[in-house]
Amino acid sequence: MSGSISLKVQVDAGRCQGHNRCYAIAPELFEIDDYGNSRAKGDGSVPPALEEKARLAVKNCPEHAVRLTQES
Secondary structure (H helix, E strand, O other), X not given: OOOOOEEEXXXXXXXXXXXXXXXXXXXXXXEEOOOOOEEEOOOOEEOHHXXXXXXXXXXXXXXXXXXXXXXX
């Protein structure tokens, strides 16, 4: 599948305040650390079936700490 675009989620640890809305929306993509802050699971890769949840998580972060990037 050369030329395909993959999405990844990232959480900016400096912005995250532990509201965990991203985790509530997409626990398949996020996990909570010992301090209650979110982080992307694994390398942050988003399977095609979870793209809509990833976009919803970005939109629902009050601190704009969650980002979605494209990689080719």
